[in-house]
Amino acid sequence: MTSVWDRVEPLLWHVEKPARYIGGEDGSFRDDKGPDAVRWLLAYPDTYEIGLPNQGLQILYGILNEREDAAAERTYAPWGDMEAAMREASVPLFSVESTRPAGEFDVLAFNLSAELTYTNVLNMIDLSRIPLHTAERGPSDTVVVAGGHCTYNPEPLAAFLDAIVLGDGEEVVGELNDVMAAWLATPAAARTRRGLHVALANTEGVYVPSLYTPRYADGVLVGYDVDAEAPATVDKRTVADLGEWPYPRAQLVPLTEVVHDRLNVEVFRGCTRGCRFCQAGMITRPVRERPKDQVLEMVRSGIERTGYDEVALTSLSTADFSGIGDVVAALCDPEQGVPEVAVSLPSLRVDAFTVATAASIQQVRRTGLTFAPEGGTWRMRRVINKLISDDDLYAAVDAAFSQGWRRIKLYFLIGLPTERDEDVVAIARLAANCVERGRAHHSKASVTASVGGFVPKANTPFQWHEMDSPSELHRKVALLRREARATRGLDIRWHDPDATGAEGIVSRGDRRIGAVIERVWRDGGTFQEWSERFELARWEAALDAEGLDLASTALRARGRDEMLPWSHLSAGLHPDFLWGDYESSLAGEGLEDCRWTPCYDCGACTTYGIEHVVAATAPPAGGSQGTGQGLDLTGPVTVELGTTHR
């Protein structure tokens, strides 16, 4: 493989942020492997500064590069100015480490964390000069694969990907490397794409879309014809013990500023709070905690190696980590050998106890405080199983303002199932009450309420539910803004409802959406996550050209018996559990966290013979969120285990 640096360099004077394209991070890999090693190019389909911190890619980068028979480099989506310069100078997509062309790698592996990046995936395959469609690729073309949270409905990208991995990648990436190595060792004449596809499909957790052919009747998906050599359903992979995988061991330290520019240590994976809108919480079950000593060791060695002055303890709800008290105490104690460091907890639980924890560890430098009540009314929060009372929120906010914070951010969703206008308006009232509480402590206390539009996602209890149209979401945003106008110190921010509509198309659509994505890309629609580059009209025109529309692909409700596009792909959750939980939701019934209460058999543990790895046997003190504690204080909520699944 040969570097194209000499051709890249003259372009760098003329583009914005050239540091995006030069690599040079501390912790990056220099290829010293033998010729037989499988060459991976790990790709994030957005800019360098968004993609570099992605922990999924960094974990795989570390695991692959520790193997003798694998070598992994990285690439990111070139921004529009660089893409234009590359195309004009006939420079292909290249790796940031050795500036080698993407098409010379054996595997191009994408992380899919956001659906609106899909047009960038197509653009990057094209810039790599790899045939865009799997069907056009021959035995010597780079193999294009993907993993990440979005793969639970991969159908919109089915035509472009050779294989898709479901679930945790730590173990399966090695198995994929073995399959690739064997295939590459086969004499070229005997090598076929189909042979590779069959071998990949017989690797647990790997979905090969070319072996599954969708069938439609009256414009509706009715089933898949499954190749005789492929399994009928593909199950996700789950790492049983996170303690066995202390990755990334050498987190990359970039030369230029990126998002989440700090040390990140994952304290647990999975969440069983059971928030019904939350795809991440559903597909990553069960909870697997990292041993607290390992967390401390990863913080200590990571800070020492990187020189960062901030560490984030990451998970879906870090205050629920059994070892949080001990870890925090150790990080605050200079005798424990961790240099002075700011600790951030990116996902706070909404209660005063959590705020006290945050305050005790943020003596060095105060980062922002964010809470996510998600719904404006208790009724709404019962429907989505985010069981926070108004009083929980007020207690958390009081604690935060009294501990010296002056600005608080609240996250809400609109367009939730059963939502009424009063639920939307209540968001502004709730936030205004928080401002008023803040004023008791500081005259300039302020609250930012960020509002996103809800997209019901695959493998959640709401996967059958309809979603609000962009115009309905626009109406609700206007309603909210009108209500919030009178409150000084309250700032309402909202996600563009048009972008939510497009996210619905690619999250909920079937394989026919591939042609829509291709049209949007060919029309110049890259970087659709960036509001300045997004236009819903492009998506609507593409749908129209394919004989489809927003209502039937994204918005409409699905029946219980309808074939969902992702019905052959499993996160372990029983469809009956999801349907039962959906019905409970519509009845306003809550469901407790199964970490601390008896199992209700969602399927995530029993299907795969694994279980929670949680050090504490009792729920954390000080809050009611999902733990069943204190629910009686705030009115009647039925929480009847055993009646929710039938």
Place this chain on the structure above:
Amino acid sequence: MSDTPRGVSSPVLELPERLRLRYAKLGRVRYTSQRDLARVMERAMRRASLPLRRSAGFSPRPLLSFGLALPTGCSSRAEYLDLRLDHESTTSPGIRVVDAADIDPASLHRLCALLSAMLPDGVDVTAAAALRGPEMSLQEAVASCDWELEVLGVGPAEAAGQVERLLGADAVMVTRERKGREVADDLRPSILSLRVADRPARVLDGHGDVVGIDASVSTRPRGVRPGELCQALGDQVTLLGACRTYQWMENEDRTVRAEPLSEAGVACVGLPARTEVLGG
């Protein structure tokens, strides 16, 4: 881990409270911005356990002050940075802050090596000096700097003609965008010298002749960026690369110029600091 302090081998490193460093920024890393490099420096200093004095407030930052900004994409053999250490800090047992008069040059040498090892490829600390008096800040002190440019779009003879024309002109106007408006500026007062370099010419595949140009530019009335010099040389001239080779302070009657490191009495290691008597 052993009992030796992080990043520092024994014996204890004795450093002055105020330090000026010279560093080079060469190779790929030149595509980082000045702001990026400041962050890289901060991390390297934390890894080296330097007890940096920090600003007050909710978000304390280390007190580092950089001199003239280096434009993104330009390399340099002569960048400078002032920093202050905290006597009272207890977080760095391997470092002791002592009076500037007592500094052993070997300590400064060790500091250069320590930081260079913590910095990315292409960034190296090449000199360190104790600051002891009421030195001017780098921003105030530096009067001029020297550049080596590489330009495309003209041959050596044509470039020499352009240089002559430019030096003979009363005014050299360039335009730039400022707050969304085009502003025209005269560069001529800031151009101290300009000539086609006598380095051997080379040809870049697909781009033609690469011509070297040496420039010396004043920081007042305004600094001149390499890209602006190129613009002044002609529309067809584009910049391939630029390296800052020196930054200079001047004495009052402008007869002597010296590197910001080499004020009388400061200790200095690494590449020797340079002082020049300017021809009358």
